[in-house]
Amino acid sequence: MDLKDFLVEQWMNDHEGRAVFNMTDTCVSPLSFRELSALDTEHLLDSVILDYGEIKGDSRLRKEILSLYKSGTEDNITLMHGCLQANEAVMYALLDRGSRVITFTPGYQQFTEIPQSIGCETVTVRLLEENGWMPDEEALQKAFETHADMLVINNPNNPTGTLFDEGYLEKLIALCQRHGTYILSDEVYQGLSEREVSVSDLYEKGISTSSLSKVYSLAGLRLGWIKADESVIRKISVRRDYSIISTGPLADSLALTALRNKEKLLERSAQIVSENRRVLGEWLAAEKKASVVMPGAGTTAFLKYDAAVSSERLALGLLEKEGVFFVPGSCFGTDKHLRLGLTRDTETMRKGLSILSEYLRRYS
Amino acid sequence: MDLKDFLVEQWMNDHEGRAVFNMTDTCVSPLSFRELSALDTEHLLDSVILDYGEIKGDSRLRKEILSLYKSGTEDNITLMHGCLQANEAVMYALLDRGSRVITFTPGYQQFTEIPQSIGCETVTVRLLEENGWMPDEEALQKAFETHADMLVINNPNNPTGTLFDEGYLEKLIALCQRHGTYILSDEVYQGLSEREVSVSDLYEKGISTSSLSKVYSLAGLRLGWIKADESVIRKISVRRDYSIISTGPLADSLALTALRNKEKLLERSAQIVSENRRVLGEWLAAEKKASVVMPGAGTTAFLKYDAAVSSERLALGLLEKEGVFFVPGSCFGTDKHLRLGLTRDTETMRKGLSILSEYLRRYS
Numbered sequence: 101m102d103l104k105d106f107l108v109e110q111w112m113n114d115h116e117g118r119a120v121f122n123m124t125d126t127c128v129s130p131l132s133f134r135e136l137s138a139l140d141t142e143h144l145l146d147s148v149i150l151d152y153g154e155i156k157g158d159s160r161l162r163k164e165i166l167s168l169y170k171s172g173t174e175d176n177i178t179l180m181h182g183c184l185q186a187n188e189a190v191m192y193a194l195l196d197r198g199s200r201v202i203t204f205t206p207g208y209q210q211f212t213e214i215p216q217s218i219g220c221e222t223v224t225v226r227l228l229e230e231n232g233w234m235p236d237e238e239a240l241q242k243a244f245e246t247h248a249d250m251l252v253i254n255n256p257n258n259p260t261g262t263l264f265d266e267g268y269l270e271k272l273i274a275l276c277q278r279h280g281t282y283i284l285s286d287e288v289y290q291g292l293s294e295r296e297v298s299v300s301d302l303y304e305k306g307i308s309t310s311s312l313s314k315v316y317s318l319a320g321l322r323l324g325w326i327k328a329d330e331s332v333i334r335k336i337s338v339r340r341d342y343s344i345i346s347t348g349p350l351a352d353s354l355a356l357t358a359l360r361n362k363e364k365l366l367e368r369s370a371q372i373v374s375e376n377r378r379v380l381g382e383w384l385a386a387e388k389k390a391s392v393v394m395p396g397a398g399t400t401a402f403l404k405y406d407a408a409v410s411s412e413r414l415a416l417g418l419l420e421k422e423g424v425f426f427v428p429g430s431c432f433g434t435d436k437h438l439r440l441g442l443t444r445d446t447e448t449m450r451k452g453l454s455i456l457s458e459y460l461r462r463y464s
Numbered sequence: 465m466d467l468k469d470f471l472v473e474q475w476m477n478d479h480e481g482r483a484v485f486n487m488t489d490t491c492v493s494p495l496s497f498r499e500l501s502a503l504d505t506e507h508l509l510d511s512v513i514l515d516y517g518e519i520k521g522d523s524r525l526r527k528e529i530l531s532l533y534k535s536g537t538e539d540n541i542t543l544m545h546g547c548l549q550a551n552e553a554v555m556y557a558l559l560d561r562g563s564r565v566i567t568f569t570p571g572y573q574q575f576t577e578i579p580q581s582i583g584c585e586t587v588t589v590r591l592l593e594e595n596g597w598m599p600d601e602e603a604l605q606k607a608f609e610t611h612a613d614m615l616v617i618n619n620p621n622n623p624t625g626t627l628f629d630e631g632y633l634e635k636l637i638a639l640c641q642r643h644g645t646y647i648l649s650d651e652v653y654q655g656l657s658e659r660e661v662s663v664s665d666l667y668e669k670g671i672s673t674s675s676l677s678k679v680y681s682l683a684g685l686r687l688g689w690i691k692a693d694e695s696v697i698r699k700i701s702v703r704r705d706y707s708i709i710s711t712g713p714l715a716d717s718l719a720l721t722a723l724r725n726k727e728k729l730l731e732r733s734a735q736i737v738s739e740n741r742r743v744l745g746e747w748l749a750a751e752k753k754a755s756v757v758m759p760g761a762g763t764t765a766f767l768k769y770d771a772a773v774s775s776e777r778l779a780l781g782l783l784e785k786e787g788v789f790f791v792p793g794s795c796f797g798t799d800k801h802l803r804l805g806l807t808r809d810t811e812t813m814r815k816g817l818s819i820l821s822e823y824l825r826r827y828s
Contacts, residue, residue: 101556101582106705113519113705133512133714148497150684152677155477181545181686181708188707192465197561197583210706218465219561313516320514322545322712341470341477342574343552344545348686350497350714 101217106209107431108439120423121452125441126258126289126399128317128369136318136354139361144353153349156337157325161352164359165325168291169308170301178333178340179347183288183311183324188214189343190284190307190326191250193335195220199249204235206259206402206432208286211252223248229404233260233393234268244275250282251275256289256296259402259432259439261395266297273303282307282332288324289398291315291362292370296397300327307332314399315369316358323347323355373399376442376449383453389460392440401440402429405456407463411435418459424452465581470573471795472803484787485816489805490622490653490763492681492733500682500718503725508717517713520701521689525716528723529689532655533672534665542697542704543711547652547675547688552578553707554648554671554690555614557699559584563613568599570623570766570796572650575616587612593768597624597757598632608639614646615639620653620660623766623796623803625759630661637667646671646696652688653762655679655726656734660761664691671696678763679733680722687711687719737763740806740813747817753824756804765804766793769820771827775799782823788816 116122137145156162157179165177180186187210195201197219203211205224212222223243227233251272255264264272276283283306285299292315299306311324326336340346358365377394380401384392389406407414411428415438418424429437438456442449480486501509520526521543529541544550551574559565561583567575569588576586587607591597615636619628628636640647647670649663656679663670675688690700704710722729741758744765748756753770771778775792779802782788793801802820806813 101560103702103706105702109705109709127515130513130515133509133514136514145497148684149494150497150500150682151491151494152683184706185708196465214706318514319516319709320512320712320714322708322710322715338467338469341473342467342548342578344549344686345473345683346686348684350684350718351686354714 103213103217106213108209108427111427111431115419115425118419118423119425121448121455122425122444123441123449123452124425124427124439125443127314127319128372128399128443129445130319131317136358140354140357142357144357148349148353150348150350152346153352155340155346157347158349158352158356161356161359164356165327167359168310169298169327172300172327175330176300176327176333178326178336179352180324180326181322181344181347182313183286183309184210185344186309186311186324186326187211187284187286189336189339190309190328190332191215191218193339194282194332195250200247201250201252202243202248203252204257206429206434208254208258211254227257227260227262229393233257233262233402240275244279247279248276248281250284252284252286254286254289255299256396256398258289258398259400259427260393261398261401263293263295263396263398265295265396266302269297269299269302273306276303276305280305284309288314289400291366292373293397298327304329312355312358316362316365317369318358321351321354321358323351372445373442375446376444379446379449380440380442380453387457387460389464390456399441399443401442402434403438403440405436405438405460407460409463411437414438414459414463418455422455424455467577467581470577472573472791475791475795479783479789482783482787483789485812485819486789486808487805487813487816488789488791488803489807491678491683492736492763492807493809494683495681500722504718504721506721508721512713512717514712514714516710517716519704519710521711522713522716522720525720525723528720529691531723532674533662533691536664536691539694540664540691540697542690542700543716544688544690545686545708545711546677547650547673548574549708550673550675550688550690551575551648551650553700553703554673554692554696555579556582557703558646558696559614564611565614565616566607566612567616568621570793570798572618572622575618591621591624591626593757597621597626597766604639608643611643612640612645614648616648616650618650618653619663620760620762622653622762623764623791624757625762625765627657627659627760627762629659629760630666633661633663633666637670640667640669644669648673652678653764655730656737657761662691668693676719676722680726680729681733682722685715685718685722687715736809737806739810740808743810743813744804744806744817751817751821751824753828754820763805763807765806766798767802767804769800769802769824771824773827775801778802778823778827782819786819788819
């Protein structure tokens, strides 16, 4: 089944190794294995046997994951190797050739490419920068004039940082209820704002996916999950037997330690992101050639610049000559933008933005 | 995309927890995390940062994996979360709606179900017990009279333990070369016999998959790999960006430790399996109601019994009343058989077989 190159992931794979000032990573500064295992004060690692473990995932971990939501039981949770795989599993389990899928752009390319590789029809609704990166309402209404099988959103959105709050989600749900449309909501950037809500807490056909990769700083565990109605979990369980069997007791056990220390991890991440927002805000006040719709939540922002250079050329020049690493907007189908990650130390952020300023003047 | 229940995996998921005498597990007695980390004398864990790590997998690990093969470079290797996912990735990357796939039965249900869910045509050739569980040659020749896109084999085979040796593989390759047919060879049970060969060492369109789950006793790491021509690896890399990103530096690092100690791990497994083969042989000499084509290699065997009871009823009765756990042949489409795993201690094996004898007499 053919897939086009995943532009943002390939850009990261090809170039991240050369970054001196990483301005674009979406994961908050990663923990080491030793830092995480130091939090294992219950010595869970001492009892880990490296068999397949519980197939749906360690039931203690599934209960701990429930603490992130307002509703559900552990039977509404199943584990996956990351949020990306959680999304893939949901789409493979619920979509068929000919299914109709609605999604937003700029957004995460997986949401259109996987359905297209299955043979689905995909409809893309633009998020409008002039509208604070909220959807083009007219296009959205039009997309829902006919039947849709699934709406796929990223909340908060990568790259724009758009937060779909409870009020807006209720509007989307009303549209979806008309047609019995599933909402798959990738909520991997949630955890840092009080205004975030999980679609699976609001809508019986709402499916929430997430992982420990972004705001928990633990991408290396490859541990994500799906929260959904039991009917959906059952379908996914059938598919998981053909795909991964389980996530394994080592990752499950370390994830349990992480979530039992979630206040500590989230506080660390909130502080890092908030300091970077402050630095970005100060820089924007002085830099007339750039603007950012400040993200509602999450770890990313989508910076617009005013200079006579394509985003790819700008990003490559900055990387090759200065070690300043951005993902160009072209990877999200939106030129003259750079994807910004608010995830590193403020010194990196300050230095990277200052070099970006020099480059923007050079191309004027 | 619809998938039927994966019978053997569901049987394991539903019933394994109640096993007192596990007679059917395919993984050699699992190591604990502490046993594995005690082998980490190079202190690799001390430098693990929990980011995504190298996307194709730790290059030191990919080099170490190469030591299991006779040919190739690290660019011929990519990592996956287990052999199951490696197989899935190969099939998704290379098959399309309308592709034609040939496989053997009794075998692993994944090899037919994933292609069918994509919309492939599947042709199944029987392994004949009277032929030492080798393929029905006439049916095989007939299957190759027309074009085939992929032959999927399990070498050694689960459940029959059939070993396709170099001579036989050369015959299969000759058939495949005529039509440019890929051979996907799941070699997860290799490591315990000198007679084993990897299809990727013999054929440019041969793809070998494996993992640390079976003979390395480390299913809990969820670490597998694909060895194939670079053109295949490239296609799989595109797909991996949409599916898992990476296997992560923690699993990669522990896998490196495991493979740097492979002689030790394989010697332990060889001893366990060989003792169980001996116990099985002794039991068979005395038990006239059962027979086994002794496996050429691997950790499984397919026991045939002569009693007036279906394999499912026999397996359920043994489990519920005695805690003796088998997968029934019905999970492999072959009744009056039980899948035997030669993976536990000899006392378990002896006790389980002795209780099986009692049951076989009861149903005569």
